[in-house]
Amino acid sequence: MKDKIPGIAFLALILFLWMPPAVLHGEDTMPETFVHIEEVIPDVILDIRYFSKHNFLGVRVDGYLAPTCILTREAAQALAKVQKDLAPFSMTIKIYDCYRPQQAVDHFVRWAKDIDDTKTKKEFYPTVDKKNLFRDGYVADRSSHSRGSTVDLTIVPLPAPVQPVYHEGEPLQECYFPAGMRYQDNSLDMGTGFDCFHELSHPDNKYIGPQQRSHRLLLKTLMEKHGFKNYDKEWWHFTLANEPYPHTYFNFPVK
Numbered sequence: 001m002k003d004k005i006p007g008i009a010f011l012a013l014i015l016f017l018w019m020p021p022a023v024l025h026g027e028d029t030m031p032e033t034f035v036h037i038e039e040v041i042p043d044v045i046l047d048i049r050y051f052s053k054h055n056f057l058g059v060r061v062d063g064y065l066a067p068t069c070i071l072t073r074e075a076a077q078a079l080a081k082v083q084k085d086l087a088p089f090s091m092t093i094k095i096y097d098c099y100r101p102q103q104a105v106d107h108f109v110r111w112a113k114d115i116d117d118t119k120t121k122k123e124f125y126p127t128v129d130k131k132n133l134f135r136d137g138y139v140a141d142r143s144s145h146s147r148g149s150t151v152d153l154t155i156v157p158l159p160a161p162v163q164p165v166y167h168e169g170e171p172l173q174e175c176y177f178p179a180g181m182r183y184q185d186n187s188l189d190m191g192t193g194f195d196c197f198h199e200l201s202h203p204d205n206k207y208i209g210p211q212q213r214s215h216r217l218l219l220k221t222l223m224e225k226h227g228f229k230n231y232d233k234e235w236w237h238f239t240l241a242n243e244p245y246p247h248t249y250f251n252f253p254v255k
Contacts, residue, residue: 020120022142023248026100028250030070033244034148037069037098041083042078044069045094045156047163049194050083050104054183056124056167056195063101065255066166070099073235075149075240081226086155094160094187096152096194100145102251112139123183125197137233138197144231146250149243151228152194152236161186176200188215188223190235198209203235 037044046069050061071079083093111117112133120132125138133139144150163186171181175196179189191208192201200208203216216235223230228238 010216014056015102019049020072025248025250025252026093027250028252033073033251034070034099035073035076037071037076037079037095040073040080041093043092044083046162047090047094047096048254049096050100053168056120056197058120059105060160061104062107063104063251063253069095069097069151070148070254071151072099072148072240073245074242074244076153078226078228078240079151082222085222085225088157092158092160093153093189094156096154097145098141098151099148099250099254101151102146102249105141105143105146108139108143108236109141113221120172123193124195126174126176128197130145133197136197137158142249144239144243147239147243147245147248148250149240149242149245152234152237153219153238154190154194154223154236155215188218190219192235194236201235203230204232 037046046067048064048067048069049055050057051061051064051067055061081092086092112130113196115130116234118130125133128136128138145152164184166183175182175193179185182193185193191205191212192198199205203220208216219235220230223238227241229241231237231239
């Protein structure tokens with residue numbers, strides 16, 4: 001008598017075979033279904049960290065040729081509704097990252113595998129061993145950002161406070177420290193800095209203060225109201241639930 005595949009393993013096999021494969025698009029031209037966010041939200045605030053050197057790599061990331069935000073039209077229009085809800089309360093959104101080309105993700109992977117490069121550790125992953133970044137879900141060889149409907153963002157009060165300018169080589173501060181001790185950001189205090197690889201960045205972490213929790217709740221509530229879902233390790237990371245390209249990873253540059 002032949003051995004039978006256990007029920008759970010058989011179901012997993014069926015699901016694996018049923019799932020559509022990831023599609024990689026290597027074209028250099030932005031599809032007509034994508035837009036620059038300023039076309040939809042003219043007064044949006046941008047702080048595109050991967051165009052600068054103030055990010056966890058410490059260098060400008062491959063594929064970022066301009067400090068701009070590109071999204072699918074559907075994601076941009078949904079984000080405009082979030083902005084509209086904030087406006088009556090003298091608040092606005094500030095975006096750190098939008099569409100991210102696959103070449104940028106590949107840059108992340110190369111950096112993560114170079115475990116001797118730890119020049120940004122003090123700020124961005126002060127309590128994490130770099131060799132565990134893949135295991136802990138902070139870096140992967142695919143990113144939802146490359147599908148064009150994921151955005152990293154925060155909320156800024158209006159009139160917007162002055163955003164300090166990062167100068168390469170200045171002392172780094174731990175991203176999970178209180179707002180007055182970490183890198184200064186002109187947004188509402190969300191409990192950690194952007195791209196902070198730390199458990200305090202988890203949206204539902206209970207060890208941040210009540211004000212920081214309320215700020216996260218405001219952001220999450222508005223984003224979910226307009227069709228986005230939050231990543232459970234990053235308070236700033238949201239993906240449009242009904243994204244138009246759920247299995248397609250684009251590679252055109254950000255410009």
